[in-house]
Each structure stands twice: as C-alpha cells, then as structure tokens.
Amino acid sequence: SIRSELALVNVQELINKATEKCFAKCVPKPGTSLTSSDEACLARCLDRYMEAFTVVSRTYTARISRESSQLRGAAAEI
Amino acid sequence: SIRSELALVNVQELINKATEKCFAKCVPKPGTSLTSSDEACLARCLDRYMEAFTVVSRTYTARISRESSQLRGAAAEI
Amino acid sequence: SIRSELALVNVQELINKATEKCFAKCVPKPGTSLTSSDEACLARCLDRYMEAFTVVSRTYTARISRESSQLRGAAAEI
Amino acid sequence: MDQLQFDDATKKELASFLEREQAHARVNDSIRNLTGMCWDKCITSTPGSRFARGEESCLSNCVERFLDTSIYIVTQVQRQQQQLLQAQGDS
Amino acid sequence: MDQLQFDDATKKELASFLEREQAHARVNDSIRNLTGMCWDKCITSTPGSRFARGEESCLSNCVERFLDTSIYIVTQVQRQQQQLLQAQGDS
Amino acid sequence: MDQLQFDDATKKELASFLEREQAHARVNDSIRNLTGMCWDKCITSTPGSRFARGEESCLSNCVERFLDTSIYIVTQVQRQQQQLLQAQGDS
Numbered sequence: 075s076i077r078s079e080l081a082l083v084n085v086q087e088l089i090n091k092a093t094e095k096c097f098a099k100c101v102p103k104p105g106t107s108l109t110s111s112d113e114a115c116l117a118r119c120l121d122r123y124m125e126a127f128t129v130v131s132r133t134y135t136a137r138i139s140r141e142s143s144q145l146r147g148a149a150a151e152i
Numbered sequence: 153s154i155r156s157e158l159a160l161v162n163v164q165e166l167i168n169k170a171t172e173k174c175f176a177k178c179v180p181k182p183g184t185s186l187t188s189s190d191e192a193c194l195a196r197c198l199d200r201y202m203e204a205f206t207v208v209s210r211t212y213t214a215r216i217s218r219e220s221s222q223l224r225g226a227a228a229e230i
Numbered sequence: 231s232i233r234s235e236l237a238l239v240n241v242q243e244l245i246n247k248a249t250e251k252c253f254a255k256c257v258p259k260p261g262t263s264l265t266s267s268d269e270a271c272l273a274r275c276l277d278r279y280m281e282a283f284t285v286v287s288r289t290y291t292a293r294i295s296r297e298s299s300q301l302r303g304a305a306a307e308i
Numbered sequence: 309m310d311q312l313q314f315d316d317a318t319k320k321e322l323a324s325f326l327e328r329e330q331a332h333a334r335v336n337d338s339i340r341n342l343t344g345m346c347w348d349k350c351i352t353s354t355p356g357s358r359f360a361r362g363e364e365s366c367l368s369n370c371v372e373r374f375l376d377t378s379i380y381i382v383t384q385v386q387r388q389q390q391q392l393l394q395a396q397g398d399s
Numbered sequence: 400m401d402q403l404q405f406d407d408a409t410k411k412e413l414a415s416f417l418e419r420e421q422a423h424a425r426v427n428d429s430i431r432n433l434t435g436m437c438w439d440k441c442i443t444s445t446p447g448s449r450f451a452r453g454e455e456s457c458l459s460n461c462v463e464r465f466l467d468t469s470i471y472i473v474t475q476v477q478r479q480q481q482q483l484l485q486a487q488g489d490s
Numbered sequence: 491m492d493q494l495q496f497d498d499a500t501k502k503e504l505a506s507f508l509e510r511e512q513a514h515a516r517v518n519d520s521i522r523n524l525t526g527m528c529w530d531k532c533i534t535s536t537p538g539s540r541f542a543r544g545e546e547s548c549l550s551n552c553v554e555r556f557l558d559t560s561i562y563i564v565t566q567v568q569r570q571q572q573q574l575l576q577a578q579g580d581s
Contacts, residue, residue, distance in 0.1 A: 080329060084336045089567060091344055094527075097559045099355060104531070104548065104555035113562060119355035120566055123347065126367055130343045133371040138335075158420060162427045167385060169435055172345075175377045177446065182349070182366065182373035190373075191380060197446035198384055201438065204458055208434045211462040216426075236511060240518045245476060247526055250436075253468045255537060260440070260457065260464035269471060275537035276475055279529065282549055286525045289553040294517075
C-alpha cells in the first residue's frame, strides 16, 4: 500500500541519516578495516540517534497538538 | 496560477532558509525559552538575510544580462 | 535517449559539485577578480576532484561486484 | 497501466486520502530534518551508553526553540508586508 | 482529472510557457542557493542593524567570483575533452 | 502527447529497462555523494599537482569503511527488530 511504502521510505531515510552521522562521529580517519572499537562506537551512536529521533518526535508532536488545541480554543471564543 | 504558485514556493523556501540560518546564528544553545535578546537577534538577522538576498539577486541578474548582451554582440559580429 | 540524458545529468551534477568544492577551497575570500593564482588552484582542484571521483568509483564498483559474487557463492552452497 | 474510471465520491475520498498522506510525509520529513540538525547542535561528545548530561534536554529545547523561531520569523515577515501595504495605501 | 484536448498551437504555447517558467524557477533556485552559500562565507559576525564593514561587497564579489569559477571550470572540462578527442584522432 | 498503445511483451521490456536505468542512476548518485563526503574527509590540504601523501588511500578506505558502516548499521537494526519480535512472542 501507499501508506506502508511511505513508512518504509521514512525508516530507510532515517537509517541513511544515522549511518552518515555515525560514520562522521565514529570513523573520523578511515583505516584499512573497521576495528571492534569503531563498531562499538557505531552501535552506541545508532542507539543514541534513534533515541534522539524519539525525543524530537515526541517534543514535536506534543507541540503541534498543543498549538492546534489553542487554535481550536481561540476559534471557539469568536 | 502556476506562476504565482511558483513565486509562493520560492518565498517559502527563502523564509525556511532564513529561519535555518538565523536559528544557527542567534540560538546556538537552545534554552527553555526564546529570550528577548534572541528575538532581537532574529529580527536583525532576518533583515540582513533579506538584504543579502537582494544584493545577490541584483548582482546575479546584472551579470546574466551583461553576459547575454555580450553573447548577442558576439553573434552580431559573425 | 533516456540513457544518454541520465549520463548527461550525472556529469553536470558532478561538475556542479566540483565547482562548489573548488570554489570553497580556492576562493575563501572572494575579491574583485579571479586572480591567476586562484585559477591555477581551481585547475589543480578540478583535476584532483575528478581523480577522487575515479578512485571512489573504482573502489565502490569493485566492492559491489565482490559482494554480489559472495552472495552468488553463498546461494550456490544452499 | 490500464485507464481507471472512478465516480466522483471515490475521487474525493482518494484526494483527501492523498492529502492526509502527504501531510503525514511532511511531518515525517520535518522530524527527520530536526533530528539531524539538533543532533549536530546538541550531541558533541563521543556517543556513550546513554546521553551525556544536558544532551536530552538540549534536544527537546532545540525542537521547541526552532519552532518558536519559525513562528517568530513568519510573524515578522507578515508584519513587514502589512506595513508595506499600509505605506502604499497612505501615499 | 478529465482528459484535456488541445490543438497544436495551444500545445506549443503551453510548452513554451512551461519552459519559461522552469527557466525562471532555476534562476530563483540559483539565487537562493548562492544567498545561503555567500551568507556563510561573508556574514561571520553577529547580525547588526546594518551589514558590518566589507560584508556587502563580499556578498556581491562572492556571486561574481562564483560565476567566474563556474565558467572557468566548464571551459577547463571542455578543453580537456577536446584534447582527448584530438589524441584519439591522432593515434 | 498522443496516447501510446503497447502490447504486454513491450510493456515488460520497457519496465525492466526503466528499472535497470533507475538502479544505474542510484549507483551514480551514491558514487557522487561518496566522492563529496570522502573529499571533505580526506583532502584537507590545498590541491597540488597530485594527491598529497595518504590522500588517495584515505579516499578508498573512506568508501570501504562507509560501506562497512552501512552494512553494520543495517544488521544492527535488523537484530534489534528480531529481538523485539521475539520479546513480543515470549510475553
């Protein structure tokens, strides 16, 4: 369906962004292999990135619903 | 019309860019509210950004019309 | 044809990227004209950028073909 | 690739479905972009097994202040346009 | 979503209108992108009630030198391609 | 803008041609993006008449390690999803 395809695209783009940000943070000087300490950094970075996404998502959604209930309240007063 | 819709998109993207650039400049460490000095910085930043847009637009347009009149001049010589 | 148009778009976007990167590197403080030393820097930068593109392209393609032959090998074992 | 024929009610329903999905996609884009931008602003240390002190509150403040900024700037633009229109009316 | 039928003259006019609008949109995109890029290069101080010394001339120089750079690079690419073709013709 | 009619074999061929071209375009996009990203990471000196010591190997290592990173992260995401599904099955 269109809906699940859009959701998939969203997840893929989120993972691409996490890959880009975590590569920048954890592999500043790319060597001849990914060391186990690089991988440990990447795993923690991915967890933090997903947590950051959750925090941003929660804050954004709460703000939008707060604003729109204010708008409805203002409309009711007219 | 298509024309006014394109113009609207252009203005919206300009405002989005100004918001992004001025947030980066005026709110480097986001706190629990936007202070009045943050807002003063944002107002000045917005004015400068729009002025920068005008300077860039004027310079770009003048250059393009200079280049195309040169091209026409060169074509006339053949 | 669609194919040659796609190839053209690819080359144009590569040149745009090279222009952006080399302008950032060779013209950090834009003056009233492009000096001959700016131009010499731009020429070398363009050569290096195209060489970088070749290195990246070769490495990427080799890796992809290595991975897909591994996949085929793994599939044959089943 | 056959031509589909819809009656008017179905067309309306389809249009409003697509509109909702597009709005949804725009919200998702905003959240993804804000995550990237606020990550760069707030997460400056090497990633640990949890957020460093102040990083999580920085993230939510970053979202709230960015939205404040966005509203403030749109309001400023509208105010300036109104002043422009008024000045034109006066002259 | 009804099928529209245009005669050839209208089709041509429509095509050239769309072309002009697309060219216009490309110019707008370039100006917006140049504004962002030159802003980062030239406006390094905290925004004041007017541009700081040298900022405005930096902005217009930035646009002019970027266009110079763009022309220079395209010329270089074309020259190299011609040399390549000539070398192929010689061998 | 006339309506074209294709038979099924032609439609299939066309679809697979477009798919191949799209895959090709995606590879080109990836290579261009990687070039930009690895250029910023590896080429820090002023451009000379050849790469500075270590720059070329940095470029190819950058591509290889980025692909390693990409595979590692996708694997991590899949592992976490499986653990989530298992935990749901157990409860």
